[in-house]
Amino acid sequence: MINSILVVDDSKMSRKLIIRSMPEEWDVPIYQAANGIEALEIFHEKKPDVVFLDLTMPELDGFGVLEALQKENNKVPVIVISADVQTQAYERAITLGAKAFIQKPLSGDDVKKVVQELRLL
Amino acid sequence: MIKLNEKFNEDRRDALQEVVNIAMGQAGDSMAKLFDTFVELSIPKFHVSNIDQLRESLAGKEEYREKMTVLRQPFSGELEGEGITLFNTSGTHELATLMGYEGEITLNNEREMILDVCSILVGACLNGIASQLDMSVSYTAPSVVVANTGIADFFTAGSTNWSYALVMEIRLTLEQHSFSSNMLLFLAEDSFEPLIQRLDILLDEL
Amino acid sequence: MSTLPQETSTLVNMAVSQINAGIVILDEHSNIVLWNRFMEIHSGIKSSEAVGNSLFELFPETAGSGIEKKIKSVFLLKNLAFTSWEYRPYLFKFPNPRSVMGGEKYMLQDCTFSPMTDESGKVTHICLSVFDATNTASFQQKLLRTSASLIKQRNKLSALNRKLEEAQNQLLQSEKMAAIGQLAAGVAHEINNPIGYVNSNVSSLEGYISEMLKLLSAYEECDSLLDHNHELAQPLKQAKNDVDLEYLKEDLTDLISESKEGLVRVKRIVQDLKDFSHVDECEWQATDIHQGIDSTINVVNNEIKYKAEVVKNYAELPLVTCLSSQINQVIMNLLINAAHAIEEHGIITITTGTEENGIWLEIEDTGSGIPEEKIGRIFEPFFTTKPVGSGTGLGLSLSYNIIQKHKGKISVESELGKGTKFHIWLPIDAGITHDLDTGASTIQAKTN
Structure with a gap:
């Protein structure tokens, strides 16, 4: 059961795009963060049930967030949405515990498909 | 300048930055496939700048103080401007293998090779931007502007025919190879309006 | 891509066939799909023979030279790739059709590889266009x-x-030096006369005084015989006390010998001035370099003595045929520069030696040194590191020219904060051929 969602991306446009492409069924609070540090603060306060995470960000990047969550042994599903689409980035994100990797630019039902595959609905 | 900053307001800047980041991601991926090696493209910061500001900002940076070979590739269409690529030629021998040159590398081979890289770099980055914004762009063959000079000397008053340009600095590094190159992408003032229109379309869709 | 009406499509095909440029279409395996008339004519290969074959098999010389990567980059990145005659004279080895008039043997080419995409935006083919750049190239x-x-x-x-x-500059400087030389010679001559008679007078004076003192002692020996009660005895005693006769006798001798010493020095300076200016001997002649150095040190001693101690490491030197006044000038320039380079107090070391039919001398200071960016220019006229007004910037340039005239070499080594060393090499017999004034000399400069 999804009760709240966290979207982390340094681009406001990108956050909006991600939110817009979420399944309609999710009528729950959505929190937003513009960098990794903000993300971890909100994460600990609001305890969201799913995280959409950009990789390249100022302050603390997405890999840093994944590492922090891994250290805490937190099993929250993290879906990486990144413009860095080289194999190295994908492999590192998955190793650090990301459940899925979506390439930017987002198109059509990318997010919905992944959400369904991960049975998050 | 105030007017230009108004034109490139926060939302538009944010949208352009995201478009550029995605373009760099795609360019990096394609180039990694081309060279069979991990490619690092720095996330470009862009700024609207006139020639004096640009020269000042370049002169202040350590990496632009070395002597370099400067190449240019003009592009035109809805996106119009020039890509200036800067090479420190000491790393080009390794590049030869990556670019599929066999045998001894002559100065001409080396020149053609860095022209190829210039064309690849400019094309990969711009195509990514243009395709996301649904804008057309075509290219003219790149050429060597100057060999072995400091970049600040290159941008002197009167040497360019633009007063303001949107400048993006992108650094390309090939992992496990000592090769790196800097690219300055200049979007001419004439491209500002169409660019803003397309960014607004993107923003309106949200 | 929209389909063209039948008629337009025929026209396009005709255009592709007739255009005065090579058009080749390649698929993703670099196999030729289209080969237009231009390519047929210049390659001698018919379209029917070319189509279906790999570009690299048909033209093996294009393989392994970066073309594969260009093609791959067009497929992957949808960008354009180019070759330019400047760096790759031709992609296809076609004979130059203008060879009747001479010139290039092969056609110089500019080529462009452009992507051809399907509806989904995927690159399916490459259009390779080949332009004859021979005319432009030969003009360029x-x-x-x-x-x-x-x-x-x-x-x-x-x-x-x-x-x-x-x-x-040299003319200017040598005029100046000649004027100074003449002046010095004139002054020396004018001083020589009075010094001559002062010298002889002092000698006489010395004799007279010694005689007078002898006489005085004789008188003094008679002192005991005098009647101390005589009316004149008291004033005599008074007068003796007043003049302090004992001191006077002692000091007289000192004064005379000091004056003589002073005169010797004046004479030596006059001689040095004459030696230095050499107005009387402006010719190539066998010269004792050490004597030249010594007399030059004396002339500029005033500039040096408060700044530095001069250390001489002289080797045994043969006589060197040179224009001694000019060599002295070089030494003077170097000594003055050395003194100026020393901020408080230091050492100027002069070392000499012999090498390869010549002699060398080094003048080394413990001064501030010359920065690397300036060391290459110090022999240029008007280049000076001294504050405005302190140096003409001609000294070293003139020195360089003088050494060049002697077919010698002058070089400099310097380290910031440590000091500077000038090294001069002079051939022993440069004078023999001095009228052939073309001898090349070299400048070497380096910093540590």
Whole structure:
């Protein structure tokens, strides 16, 4: 059961795009963060049930967030949405515990498909 | 300048930055496939700048103080401007293998090779931007502007025919190879309006 | 891609066939799909023979030279790739159709690889266009040759200009030196006369005084015989006390010997001035370099003595045929520069030795040193590191020219904060051929 969602991306446009492409069924609070540090603060306060995470960000990047969550042994599903689409980035994100990797630019039902595959609905 | 900053307001800047980041991601991926090696493209910061500001900002940076070979590739269409690529030629021998040159590398081979890289770099980055914004762009063959000079000397008053340009600095590094190159992408003032229109379309869709 | 009406499509095909440029379409395996008439004519390979074959098999010389990567980059990145005649004279080895008139043997080419995409935006083919650049290229090459020869001429002219400037500076400087020399000689001569009679007078004076003192002692020995009660005895005693006769006797001798010493020094300075200016001997002659150094040190001693201690490490030197006044001038310049380079107090070391039919001398200071960016220019006229007004910037340039005239070498080594060392090498017999004033000399400069 999804009760709240966290979207982390340094681009406001990108956050909006991600939110817009979420399944309609999710009528729950959505929190937003513009960098990794903000993300971890909100994460600990609001305890969201799913995280959409950009990789390249100022302050603390997405890999840093994944590492922090891994250290805490937190099993929250993290879906990486990144413009860095080289194999190295994908492999590192998955190793650090990301459940899925979506390439930017987002198109059509990318997010919905992944959400369904991960049975998050 | 105030007017230009108004034109490139926060939302538009944010949208352009995201478009550029995605373009760099795609360019990096394609180039990694081309060279069979991990490619690092720095996330470009862009700024609207006139020639004096640009020269000042370049002169202040350590990496632009070395002597370099400067190449240019003009592009035109809805996106119009020039890509200036800067090479420190000491790393080009390794590049030869990556670019599929066999045998001894002559100065001409080396020149053609860095022209190829210039064309690849400019094309990969711009195509990514243009395709996301649904804008057309075509290219003219790149050429060597100057060999072995400091970049600040290159941008002197009167040497360019633009007063303001949107400048993006992108650094390309090939992992496990000592090769790196800097690219300055200049979007001419004439491209500002169409660019803003397309960014607004993107923003309106949200 | 929209389909063209039948008629337009025929026209396009005709255009592709007739266009005065090569058009080749390649699929993703670099197999030829289209080969237009231009390609047929210049390659001698018919379209029917070319189509279906790999570009690299048909033209093996194109393989392994970066073309594969260009093609791959077009497929992957949808960008354009180019070859330019400047760096790759041709992609296809076609004979130059203008060979009747001579010129290039092969057609020079500019080529472009452009992506051809399907509806989904995927690159399916590459359009390779080949343009004959032979005309443009030969014009450009002609232009390059012309501009190269212009640059060469300009460099020649500016070298000539520089030489002229140097000659003028040297003339200016040597005029000045000649004037100073004449002045010095004049002054020396004028001083010589009075010094002559002062010298002889002092000698006489010395004799007279010694006689007088002898006489005085004789008188003094008679003192005991005098009647101390005589009315004149008291004033005599008073007078003796007043003049302090004992001190006077002692000091008289000192005064005379000091005056004589002073006179010897004046005479030596006059001689040095004459030696230095050499107005009387402006010719190539066998010279004792050490004597030249010594007399030069005496002339400039005033500039040096408060700044530095001079240490001499002289080797045994043969006589050197040179224009001694000019060599002295060089030594003077170097000594003064050395003194100026020393901020508080230091050491100037002069070392000499023999080497390869010549002699060398080194003047080394413990001064501030010359920065690396300036060391290459110190022999240029008007280049000075001294504050405005303190140096003309001509000293070292003149020194360089003088050493060049002697077919010698002058070089400099310097380290910031440590000091500077000038090294001069002079041939023993440069004078024999001094009228052939073309001897090349070299400048070497380096910093540590």
